[in-house]
Amino acid sequence: MTLVPLYDGRQKKIDPNKDLPSLHEKLPVWKKGLEDIPVESLAAVGYTVNTFASGNSRQLSFNIQWVVVLGIPNSD
Numbered sequence: 001m002t003l004v005p006l007y008d009g010r011q012k013k014i015d016p017n018k019d020l021p022s023l024h025e026k027l028p029v030w031k032k033g034l035e036d037i038p039v040e041s042l043a044a045v046g047y048t049v050n051t052f053a054s055g056n057s058r059q060l061s062f063n064i065q066w067v068v069v070l071g072i073p074n075s076d
Helices: 016-026
Strands: 006-008 042-054 057-071
Touching: none
Parallel strands: 006 057
Antiparallel strands: 042 057
């Protein structure tokens, strides 16, 4: 199993046109686990899409590359 990098994007601004290849340098790691991202949070998810042949059919594969937590709900 491959772990997906989780980043905390709540405090730093990034430019998606320039910064996506270097998220690991620009943003801190989300220190809590995936299960600790609060319900109703806002996140950006980077993914790739691939196709491959399987027998007589073609298959589609979505692969999550990273997740950036952009906002979490207030605790009020």
